[in-house]
Amino acid sequence: xxxxxxxxxxxxxxxxxxQWYTDVCKKAELMNYSSVKGFINYLPYxxxxxEEIQAYLNGRFKANGASNVYLPLVIPSSLFNKEKEHVExxxxxxxxxxxxxxxxxxxxxxxRPTSEILFSDLYKNIVSSYRDLPKMYNQWCSVVRxxxxxxxxxxxxxxxxxxxxxxxxxxxxxxxxxxxxLEIYDDLGKDVLAIPFVKGRKTEHEKFAGAxxxxxxxxxxHDGKALQSGTSHDLGQGFAKAFGISYxxxxxxxENPYQTSWGVSTRLIGAxxxxxxxxxxxxxxxxxxxxxxxxxxxxxxxxxVLEACHEIEQVIAKQGIRVKVDDDxxxxxxxxxxxxxxxxxxxRIEVGPRDLENGQAVLxxxxxxxKDLLPITEIEGNIAKVLDDIHTKMYQKALEHLNSHISDVxxxxxxxxxxxxxxxxxxxxxxxxxxxxxxxxLTNGGTARCIASENLPExxxxxxxxxxxxxxxxxxxxx
Amino acid sequence: xxxxxxxxxxxxxxxxxxQWYTDVCKKAELMNYSSVKGFINYLPYxxxxxEEIQAYLNGRFKANGASNVYLPLVIPSSLFNKEKEHVExxxxxxxxxxxxxxxxxxxxxxxRPTSEILFSDLYKNIVSSYRDLPKMYNQWCSVVRxxxxxxxxxxxxxxxxxxxxxxxxxxxxxxxxxxxxLEIYDDLGKDVLAIPFVKGRKTEHEKFAGAxxxxxxxxxxHDGKALQSGTSHDLGQGFAKAFGISYxxxxxxxENPYQTSWGVSTRLIGAxxxxxxxxxxxxxxxxxxxxxxxxxxxxxxxxxVLEACHEIEQVIAKQGIRVKVDDDxxxxxxxxxxxxxxxxxxxRIEVGPRDLENGQAVLxxxxxxxKDLLPITEIEGNIAKVLDDIHTKMYQKALEHLNSHISDVxxxxxxxxxxxxxxxxxxxxxxxxxxxxxxxxLTNGGTARCIASENLPExxxxxxxxxxxxxxxxxxxxx
Numbered sequence: 029x030x031x032x033x034x035x036x037x038x039x040x041x042x043x044x045x046x047q048w049y050t051d052v053c054k055k056a057e058l059m060n061y062s063s064v065k066g067f068i069n070y071l072p073y074x075x076x077x078x079e080e081i082q083a084y085l086n087g088r089f090k091a092n093g094a095s096n097v098y099l100p101l102v103i104p105s106s107l108f109n110k111e112k113e114h115v116e117x118x119x120x121x122x123x124x125x126x127x128x129x130x131x132x133x134x135x136x137x138x139x140r141p142t143s144e145i146l147f148s149d150l151y152k153n154i155v156s157s158y159r160d161l162p163k164m165y166n167q168w169c170s171v172v173r174x175x176x177x178x179x180x181x182x183x184x185x186x187x188x189x190x191x192x193x194x195x196x197x198x199x200x201x202x203x204x205x206x207x208x209x210l211e212i213y214d215d216l217g218k219d220v221l222a223i224p225f226v227k228g229r230k231t232e233h234e235k236f237a238g239a240x241x242x243x244x245x246x247x248x249x250h251d252g253k254a255l256q257s258g259t260s261h262d263l264g265q266g267f268a269k270a271f272g273i274s275y276x277x278x279x280x281x282x283e284n285p286y287q288t289s290w291g292v293s294t295r296l297i298g299a300x301x302x303x304x305x306x307x308x309x310x311x312x313x314x315x316x317x318x319x320x321x322x323x324x325x326x327x328x329x330x331x332x333v334l335e336a337c338h339e340i341e342q343v344i345a346k347q348g349i350r351v352k353v354d355d356d357x358x359x360x361x362x363x364x365x366x367x368x369x370x371x372x373x374x375x376r377i378e379v380g381p382r383d384l385e386n387g388q389a390v391l392x393x394x395x396x397x398x399k400d401l402l403p404i405t406e407i408e409g410n411i412a413k414v415l416d417d418i419h420t421k422m423y424q425k426a427l428e429h430l431n432s433h434i435s436d437v438x439x440x441x442x443x444x445x446x447x448x449x450x451x452x453x454x455x456x457x458x459x460x461x462x463x464x465x466x467x468x469x470l471t472n473g474g475t476a477r478c479i480a481s482e483n484l485p486e487x488x489x490x491x492x493x494x495x496x497x498x499x500x501x502x503x504x505x506x507x
Numbered sequence: 508x509x510x511x512x513x514x515x516x517x518x519x520x521x522x523x524x525x526q527w528y529t530d531v532c533k534k535a536e537l538m539n540y541s542s543v544k545g546f547i548n549y550l551p552y553x554x555x556x557x558e559e560i561q562a563y564l565n566g567r568f569k570a571n572g573a574s575n576v577y578l579p580l581v582i583p584s585s586l587f588n589k590e591k592e593h594v595e596x597x598x599x600x601x602x603x604x605x606x607x608x609x610x611x612x613x614x615x616x617x618x619r620p621t622s623e624i625l626f627s628d629l630y631k632n633i634v635s636s637y638r639d640l641p642k643m644y645n646q647w648c649s650v651v652r653x654x655x656x657x658x659x660x661x662x663x664x665x666x667x668x669x670x671x672x673x674x675x676x677x678x679x680x681x682x683x684x685x686x687x688x689l690e691i692y693d694d695l696g697k698d699v700l701a702i703p704f705v706k707g708r709k710t711e712h713e714k715f716a717g718a719x720x721x722x723x724x725x726x727x728x729h730d731g732k733a734l735q736s737g738t739s740h741d742l743g744q745g746f747a748k749a750f751g752i753s754y755x756x757x758x759x760x761x762e763n764p765y766q767t768s769w770g771v772s773t774r775l776i777g778a779x780x781x782x783x784x785x786x787x788x789x790x791x792x793x794x795x796x797x798x799x800x801x802x803x804x805x806x807x808x809x810x811x812v813l814e815a816c817h818e819i820e821q822v823i824a825k826q827g828i829r830v831k832v833d834d835d836x837x838x839x840x841x842x843x844x845x846x847x848x849x850x851x852x853x854x855r856i857e858v859g860p861r862d863l864e865n866g867q868a869v870l871x872x873x874x875x876x877x878k879d880l881l882p883i884t885e886i887e888g889n890i891a892k893v894l895d896d897i898h899t900k901m902y903q904k905a906l907e908h909l910n911s912h913i914s915d916v917x918x919x920x921x922x923x924x925x926x927x928x929x930x931x932x933x934x935x936x937x938x939x940x941x942x943x944x945x946x947x948x949l950t951n952g953g954t955a956r957c958i959a960s961e962n963l964p965e966x967x968x969x970x971x972x973x974x975x976x977x978x979x980x981x982x983x984x985x986x
Contacts, residue, residue, distance in 0.1 A: 060632065062579045062625070063586055064616065069629050072574035072644065079575065095551035096558065100541045101580075101618070101649055101665055102602075107542055120609060123581075125618065127603040128664075129653035137543065139580070139604065139618070146541070150548050153539065165551065169649075170580055174608035185607075186580055 038370070040307045045251040046179075052301055053180040056310045056371050066178040066185030070294070073371070074181075076318035077297050078188060082168065084220050084315075085190060085292070088212045094164040094192055099146040101169075102137035107145055111270040114144060117237020121173045123185075139172040144238065144263070144289055147193035148271035151285075157276050158197055161285060164205070166192040181298035182255070182507050189293035195273070195285040199264070202286035206260045209290040210243045213258040221296065222313035222422040223247050223303050224430050225257060226452065226502055228478035233461040240264040246477045246502065248430045249302035252450015254477045254504035257299050260290035298507075303426050304395065310372030311395050313422050314415040321351040321411070322373045324364050326380030328355060336379050336404070340389065343408045349415065369394060374418050377407075395422050434502075439491045440470055443503060447474040452504045454480055456497035458490035467492060467503065477502045517849070519786045524730040525658075531780055532659040535789045535850050545657040545664030549773070552850070553660075555797035556776050557667060561647065563699050563794075564669065564771070567691045573643040573671055578625045580648075581616035586624055590749040593623060596716020600652045602664075618651040623717065623742070623768055626672035627750035630764075636755050637676055640764060643684075645671040660777035661734070661986050668772035674752070674764040678743070681765035685739045688769040689722045692737040700775065701792035701901040702726050702782050703909050704736060705931065705981055707957035712940040719743040725956045725981065727909045728781035731929015733956045733983035736778050739769035777986075782905050783874065789851030790874050792901050793894040800830040800890070801852045803843050805859030807834060815858050815883070819868065822887045828894065848873060853897050856886075874901050913981075918970045919949055922982060926953040931983045933959055935976035937969035946971060946982065956981045 038051035053059055058074030070078070086096070102125065109115050123139040126132060140146065151163060168190045178184045192209060196202045210227060217223040225245035235242035239261040247257045268274070268284040277283040304311040314320050321344055325337045337353045344351040354364050361378070368376060378390040389407065392399045395418060402410065433451030437443045446453035448471075457463070457476070464476055470492075480500040488497040517530035532538055537553030549557070565575070581604065588594050602618040605611060619625065630642060647669045657663045671688060675681045689706060696702040704724035714721035718740040726736045747753070747763040756762040783790040793799050800823055804816045816832045823830040833843050840857070847855060857869040868886065871878045874897060881889065912930030916922045925932035927950075936942070936955070943955055949971075959979040967976040 060629070063628050064579055064581055064583055067579035067581065069579070070577040071633075072576055075576050076574070078577075095555070097551055097554050098549035098557075098649070098667060100543055100546035100548070101651065102543055102546065104543055122606075122608075123604050123616070124606040125602050125604040126606065127601075127615075129600055129602075129655070130598075136606075137602070149542050150539070154550075170577070172580065176608070188577060 038307070038309060041250060041305075048305075048307075049302060050180065052305055052310050058297065058301075058310075059180050064185075066175055068180055068184055070188070073318055074297060077300070077312070077316045078294055080316040080318075081216070081220065081292075081296060082190075084216060085212070088215070089166055089192065092164075092208065092212070093162070094166045094194075097165045097167050098169065099143055099150060099167060101140060103140055103145050104135045104137060106135050107149060108138050111145065111238050111267055114238035114267075118142065118173075121175065123172045123174050140169075141171055141173045142291075143167065143169075143171075143191055144193065144267055145271070147289075148267045148273060148287070151195055152271055152273045155195060155273060155275050155285065158278050160275060161195055161197050162201065162205075163195040164192065165194070166190055179298075179507075181294050181301070187293050187295070189291050191289060191291040194288045195268075196288070197277070197283075197285065199286050202262055202264075202288050205288045206241070206243060206262045206290065210245065210258070210260040213245050213260070213290075213292055216292070216296075217245065217247070217257070218423065220313070220315045221300050222419055222426060223257070223299055224423065224427040226430070226434075226478060226480070228480060228502070229482075230478055231457075231459060231461075231464060231476040231501065233464045234476055236261045238263060238266055240266070244478050246504075246506075247299045247303060248433055248451065248504075249299070249507070250305070250429070251302070252433060252505075254452065254502075254506040255295065255299050255302070256477070256506065257296055258290070258292040261288060263287040263289060304422060305372070308366070309370035311422075312372035312374055314374040314419050317350070317372065317374050319350050319352055319371075319373050320415060321349060321375045321377060322368045323351065323353040323377045323379065324361055324368075325353070325355055326361050326378055326383070328357065330381040332384055333379060333381060336384055340377060340379065340404065340407055344411050347408075347412055349411060375414060393418055395425070440467075443467065443474070444471050447471045447503065447505055450505070452477065452502045454500055454502055456484065456488050456490060457499055457501040458493055458495040459498045460493065460495065463490060463493045463495075471503070471505070473505050474503050475506055477504050477506060517786070517788060520729060520784075527784075527786075528781060529659065531784055531789050537776065537780075537789075538659050543664075545654055547659055547663055549667070552797055553776060556779070556791070556795050557773055559795040559797075560695070560699070560771075560775060561669075563695060564691070567694070568645055568671065571643075571687065571691070572641070573645045573673075575646060576644045577646050577648065578622055578629060580619060582619055582624050583614045583616060585614050586628060587617050590624065590717050590746055593717035593746075597621065597652075600654065602651045602653055619648075620650055620652045621768075621770075622646065622648075622650075622670055623672065623746055624750070626768075627746045627752060627766070630674055631750055631752045634674060634752060634754050634764065637757050639754060640674055640676050641680065641684075642674040643671065644673070645669055658777075658986075660773050660780070666772050666774070668770050670768060670770040673767045674747075675767070676756070676762075676764065678765050681741055681743075681767050684767045685720070685722060685741045685769065689724065689737070689739040692724050692739070692769075692771055695771070695775075696724065696726070696736070697902065699792070699794045700779050701898055701905060702736070702778055703902065703906040705909070705913075705957060705959070707959060707981070708961075709957055710936075710938060710943060710955040710980065712943040713955055715740045717742060717745055719745070723957050725983075725985075726778045726782060727912055727930065727983075728778070728986070729784070729908070730781070731912055731984075733931065733981075733985040734774065734778050734781065735956070735985065736775055737769070737771040740767060742766040742768060783901060784851070787845070788849035790901075791851035791853055793853040793898050796829070796851065796853050798829050798831055798850075798852050799894060800828060800854045800856060801847045802830065802832040802856045802858065803840050803847075804832070804834055805840050805857055805862070807836065809860040811863055812858060812860060815863055819856060819858065819883065819886055823890050826887075826891055828890060854893060858883075872897055874904070919946075922946065922953070923950050926950045926982065926984055929984070931956065931981045933979055933981055935963065935967050935969060936978055936980040937972055937974040938977045939972065939974065942969060942972045942974075950982070950984070953982050953984050956983050956985060
């Protein structure tokens with residue numbers, strides 16, 4: 029392969045954000061399309077990001093009392109039809125198996141679109157006393173929702189996720205659980221993905237099918253659109269009653285438990301791409317980057333250069349930092365710079381003959397392109413700090429972008445203007461479904477993302493319908 | 508709950524081994540049955556064993572150059588039909604989806620029974636030069652095979668597994684890969700599950716549909732039946748040709764790569780149960796035990812007892828050992844002993860007032876029931892060694908059981924006798940499919956598990972058909 033080979037180019041964000049996104053997904057080799065429409069192949073570089081997310085969440089989940097389980101891939105139709113709202117919400121997008129072992133099935137099997145029903149069916153059989161509560165089970169799996177229009181990681185007919193399903197004695201415990209796991213998701217953004225979220229309860233219109241309340245975290249993409257990035261549902265006693273989950277309570281009478289569920293998916297990979305990426309490609313926050321540091325030798329034929337690179341690699345690897353040297357002699361340093369920028373590797377270290385003479389290396393940060401010189405002897409003591417600093421600065425940058433894209437609006441003109449430009453419009457709102465549909469029409473697709481506050485003084489009015497306002501809501505266009 | 512409550516009883520192994528197995532699976536809460544026949548719920552205690560297996564294998568796989576990916580759940584029928592032997596092998600046991608989003612699908616979707624086809628379809632698109640080789644991708648997922656008779660972990664319509672799929676330039680590299688990953692599986696048995704295997708190539712009759720050669724590891728259960736516990740396939744160029752995977756080789760001509768695949772499944776949980784378990788329940792080898800040490804206070808109202816238990820717990824937990832104290836005052840120590848024996852926890856530590864006076868604790872090993880006294884001050888320095896020793900002794904015990912159940916046989920009477928009694932009959936064999944079917948009939952279900960040796964002197968004869976013998980084969984009845 030020639031050294032002159034040109035790196036693959038990607039569309040610029042301002043020219044066509046959607047095309048930029050697809051280019052990055054494919055050219056950074058995060059995924060590619062499979063032969064089945066809407067189903068993608070998660071390639072090693074994309075899947076490794078998911079593995080980092082899994083590792084963080086598994087630690088937090090287990091520390092907070094949840095255990096991992098695995099439940100069936102399929103739900104019998106007869107069981108699926110038991111909780112009315114839920115089935116109405118999901119039935120239109122199911123994939124249904126009708127043949128097994130060559131025979132037509134009497135009770136067709138729905139490929140799980142979510143597993144509230146399966147967990148309810150399990151809990152019915154293993155919970156009989158208040159001593160069996162709380163139950164906090166989680167599973168990592170894929171789910172299938174038959175989508176007409178799909179985009180890598182954001183919306184697919186199959187996606188990977190985790191779903192936690194819990195049972196409690198009291199409504200208060202269930203509510204606490206809903207909030208606690210929403211906070212864990214918020215921490216994942218702050219501590220791992222460098223993504224700030226707005227978060228809160230969903231409006232009636234936007235809540236999960238079968239829930240009494242849904243809470244979400246919402247990220248703001250570079251183009252000003254929101255992305256729902258995780259949800260936590262208070263299911264009340266609806267599923268328990270529909271599926272016959274009951275237990276002998278402390279007062280020796282049969283009771284129905286209170287149920288919750290919460291989940292995040294590979295959508296978070298999409299959020300990471302669209303929050304941090306730039307016109308040179310992916311920009312990965314260090315804590316999920318499959319490779320955190322890449323070392324590029326300059327004039328690698330010069331004696332000592334490659335040796336120095338590999339010594340630095342060892343020093344860094346010893347600290348548990350994911351590092352690699354690219355010493356492929358068939359590619360120029362410039363080609364490699366562009367390649368690893370495309371792949372979003374947080375930190376590049378360059379070492380050439382002149383650097384060696386001066387006992388130093390060049391450190392280049394992906395998120396802002398800044399170059400610093402660091403004595404080679406100081407790499408060992410500073411590398412972890414540099415990565416932490418990159419994380420903090422990436423979070424701050426994203427937070428400034430978020431904060432500068434939240435506007436308080438007083439009327440439908442203001443709402444329309446903000447949603448057209450991109451970002452969140454924060455507005456007093458009546459909370460009525462009808463009014464929400466009207467806003468969607470007025471703003472060409474704007475939706476209530478989540479509730480910012482529910483403590484409004486008497487006498488406040490919804491500027492859209494004129495009825496009493498009951499809450500302040502974040503509106504935005506969303507993915 | 509009363510202190511007098513009786514622990515759940517299980518059937519003894521000699522009375523009914525199959526019933527014993529099911530009892531252990533259910534009463535140790537490894538799994539329970541779901542509402543769909545053949546699909547089980549993997550409960551936390553069972554799933555945690557799988558997570559330990561995953562952690563070990565992920566480490567080994569990655570160190571040997573494999574990367575994790577995730578490919579679609581479904582295979583279009585049109586694609587499924589491309590490799591003839593493969594489709595004939597799997598078609599009779601597929602689950603087929605025919606409706607998506609309310610509409611009948613033009614090309615029905617097979618729920619993956621294994622993913623050779625999907626990986627081939629991916630590789631076709633991402634491999635174009637010899638520089639793209641080797642490729643070594645692995646995925647953790649569930650697969651569906653519509654089975655008529657199912658048993659927890661051993662045979663189910665859905666099970667969890669990993670499947671590695673690799674491409675190489677040469678047949679030699681492919682063969683090396685097949686053997687290397689078979690060795691990793693063998694190490695998993697030796698180093699983690701405390702299970703010795705016999706291993707080798709499968710006969711033509713028993714090999715994987717579409718492979719040119721299959722290698723397997725075979726464990727011997729307590730009842731003398733074999734359990735195929737992992738396979739590694741040399742697929743040759745068959746799939747590459749059927750699916751059009753080609754690359755520009757070093758000599759600048761298009762070539763087809765050589766392909767391999769290898770996998771282990773949650774069957775390994777079944778093997779662990781049936782190799783080590785006894786009439787008191789599960790016996791877990793320490794390195795996969797979700798809880799490695801349980802501490803039981805005796806007369807826990809006596810001042811100092813509970814404090815001592817929790818201090819020991821902290822000392823042990825600090826070493827990364829999975830430990831818990833059961834200080835539930837509603838259950839007697841005797842009840843707890845039986846309960847944690849059922850659950851197979853490798854080591855129990857008892858601490859009572861008399862022990863405290865003497866500055867010691869009682870250590871009881873699950874696998875042999877032996878009790879030792881150890882000064883409390885020496886627990887910190889010895890606990891890891893005690894667990895390692897338990898592992899070693901459990902492996903040796905299983906190895907002795909295996910070795911004492913391998914018999915060389917010279918004729919069909921000998922073969923029949925060994926297979927009736929249980930264990931492996933090692934016999935010279937012609938290798939013909941016809942003869943293998945005859946053996947199955949003669950022995951009421953005995954099969955060739957794997958080939959022990961292929962270096963036979965000229966003139967040796969297969970005692971069943973009288974034709975020249977080409978190999979020595981392990982025959983057994985199998986799960």
